[in-house]
Amino acid sequence: xxxxLVNWTSERSIWVEFPDAQYGTRVxxxxxxxxxxxxxxxARSVVPAGPGVLxxxxxxLVVGNEVESLINQxxxxxxxxxxxxxxxxxxxxxxxxxxxxxxxxxxxxxxxxMSIQELIDLHTKEVYIVESIGFSPGFGYLGSxxxxxxxxxxxxxxxxxxxxxxxxxxxxxxxxxxxxxxGWHLIGRSPTALFLPSDDSPCSLLRVGDRVRFHAxxxxxxxxxxxxx
Amino acid sequence: MSAVRVIDPGMxxxxxxLGRAGYRQMGVPTGGAFDREAHLIGSLILGNDxxxxxxxxxxxxxxxxxxxxxxxxxxxxxxxxxxxxxGERSMPVPxxxxxxxxxxxxxxxxxxxxxxxxxxxxxxxxTTKADLGSRSALVSTPDAGxxxxxxxxxxxxxxxxxxxxxxxxxxxxVQRVDRKIRIVPGHHMGLFNEKQxxxxxxxxxxxxxxxxxxxxxxxxTTLVGDVPGRVASVGTLPGYVQVPxxxxxxxxxxxxxxxxxxxxxxxxxxxxxxxxxxxxxxxxLRFEWVDRNAALRxxxxxxx
Numbered sequence: 001x002x003x004x005l006v007n008w009t010s011e012r013s014i015w016v017e018f019p020d021a022q023y024g025t026r027v028x029x030x031x032x033x034x035x036x037x038x039x040x041x042x043a044r045s046v047v048p049a050g051p052g053v054l055x056x057x058x059x060x061l062v063v064g065n066e067v068e069s070l071i072n073q074x075x076x077x078x079x080x081x082x083x084x085x086x087x088x089x090x091x092x093x094x095x096x097x098x099x100x101x102x103x104x105x106x107x108x109x110x111x112x113x114m115s116i117q118e119l120i121d122l123h124t125k126e127v128y129i130v131e132s133i134g135f136s137p138g139f140g141y142l143g144s145x146x147x148x149x150x151x152x153x154x155x156x157x158x159x160x161x162x163x164x165x166x167x168x169x170x171x172x173x174x175x176x177x178x179x180x181x182x183g184w185h186l187i188g189r190s191p192t193a194l195f196l197p198s199d200d201s202p203c204s205l206l207r208v209g210d211r212v213r214f215h216a217x218x219x220x221x222x223x224x225x226x227x228x229x
Numbered sequence: 230m231s232a233v234r235v236i237d238p239g240m241x242x243x244x245x246x247l248g249r250a251g252y253r254q255m256g257v258p259t260g261g262a263f264d265r266e267a268h269l270i271g272s273l274i275l276g277n278d279x280x281x282x283x284x285x286x287x288x289x290x291x292x293x294x295x296x297x298x299x300x301x302x303x304x305x306x307x308x309x310x311x312x313x314x315x316g317e318r319s320m321p322v323p324x325x326x327x328x329x330x331x332x333x334x335x336x337x338x339x340x341x342x343x344x345x346x347x348x349x350x351x352x353x354x355x356t357t358k359a360d361l362g363s364r365s366a367l368v369s370t371p372d373a374g375x376x377x378x379x380x381x382x383x384x385x386x387x388x389x390x391x392x393x394x395x396x397x398x399x400x401x402x403v404q405r406v407d408r409k410i411r412i413v414p415g416h417h418m419g420l421f422n423e424k425q426x427x428x429x430x431x432x433x434x435x436x437x438x439x440x441x442x443x444x445x446x447x448x449x450t451t452l453v454g455d456v457p458g459r460v461a462s463v464g465t466l467p468g469y470v471q472v473p474x475x476x477x478x479x480x481x482x483x484x485x486x487x488x489x490x491x492x493x494x495x496x497x498x499x500x501x502x503x504x505x506x507x508x509x510x511x512x513x514l515r516f517e518w519v520d521r522n523a524a525l526r527x528x529x530x531x532x533x
Contacts, residue, residue: 009416009466009493010415010498011496011498011528012499015416023461044250044259045250048254049463049488050461050488052464053464054463054465059525059529060529132488134486135256135486136370137373137375138255141462141488163372178370178372179372202255203252204257
């Protein structure tokens with residue numbers, strides 16, 4: 001297995017993959033940051049996701065093999081840890097695990113054959129990594145949850161999941177930034193805003209590679225923090 | 230200051246420009262006019278900057294009243310019944326031509342009979358609030374604070390007009406969908422078998438009703454045999470052709486997700502995205518595999 005792969009995925013995009021690296025850690029996030037700096041206007045977007053980084057190129061500026069060579073060199077440097085400025089941020093996100101705002105809490109505990117308290121303990125003990133961001137603005141796929149909590153998605157997705165819902169599915173957990181449709185199991189609710197476009201930087205609380213922990217707050221605290229927003 | 234009042238938004242209308250660059254890594258699609266070409270034609274005719282905002286309408290156009298004299302242009306999908314009314318007088322609004330609209334006059338766009346999306350451009354552009362560097366509305370997520378679909382009673386401010394550069398453009402009315410849509414090999418093409426790859430490039434697909442700016446869903450043909458299941462999440466782009474487990478492809482649109490876990494068999498070349506944007510429910514689409522370098526030359530405008 002090579003240390004990295006560079007493949008064209010359309011006439012205007014290149015995917016760089018690091019098969020041996022852990023998702024959302026220094027190699028791919030550092031590479032994304034380095035690619036953004038080095039490619040400048042040649043890249044319309046640089047998106048780290050899962051095992052790699054997608055570079056969307058400006059077709060006008062693709063001349064010969066120059067871009068591909070630069071991307072290869074950059075991937076090599078990222079692997080060697082050269083010129084990396086990227087570092088992750090840590091977030092502690094409050095979550096209210098209460099039946100009044102967590103419609104699937106009881107069912108998930110039952111399906112996982114544990115008490116609600118055990119479920120909360122398992123969900124809050126782990127430090128998760130933002131492996132990718134997608135689905136909606138600011139929606140981070142946080143991996144991995146404890147194997148004992150891993151369930152398939154719901155058979156029928158909900159047409160409306162409330163904003164702030166804390167959910168699990170397969171090996172991921174996430175906080176829904178907005179009211180959207182959704183097929184995950186809703187085990188809690190957070191008062192924290194995940195995406196604020198008025199705030200140009202950072203605008204998204206989470207970035208790929210960030211580390212996230214949840215901590216439980218009581219229903220009353222959730223309500224007061226929610227209304228204080 | 231001039232403005233335009235929305236009397237009726239039509240089926241779904243929203244303000245769009247060339248989209249929002251630089252936020253895909255935060256989950257924000259680029260967005261902007263799905264049919265970039267239609268938007269640019271309007272800008273060109275009216276002497277606007279290419280990024281000045283226009284209104285993108287879908288299948289059934291809206292009704293708008295002008296507060297202040299304006300120069301306008303309809304482009305993209307063809308709305309043959311479009312008319313401009315002031316008091317008793319009414320005149321047709323021809324396609325892709327500069328039309329002067331007096332203050333108080335009402336534009337009725339009516340049904341879009343050819344193509345799917347018609348743009349209303351105005352000299353000076355719509356100067357609604359820009360969020361994260363763009364006026365484009367992310368209509369799928371109205372709570373995100375990145376714009377929303379137009380509603381009855383909305384009043385859209387208009388910028389200072391530039392100098393119109395030409396009165397009309399004599400080119401084909403709509404990017405016709407009867408020409409094949411060119412595709413290049415996608416991220417996971419290697420996971421599909423020869424037969425499936427060949428099927429995508431030879432059979433006819435039918436555009437489904439559930440299509441929108443996020444994705445154009447195809448039916449009519451199902452890729453034969455087992456299709457690969459979910460894959461590790463990868464970055465995705467407009468034009469990516471995803472194949473979910475039912476074997477019926479989805480072409481991602483300008484508001485499509487920025488990452489995804491469905492295998493991607495192909496990607497529509499950038500120059501042919503306007504044709505995807507103009508595909509109507511029940512339209513029949515055919516794809517044609519082309520070489521990546523040939524596609525790049527087309528995207529660079531060196532060949533058609």
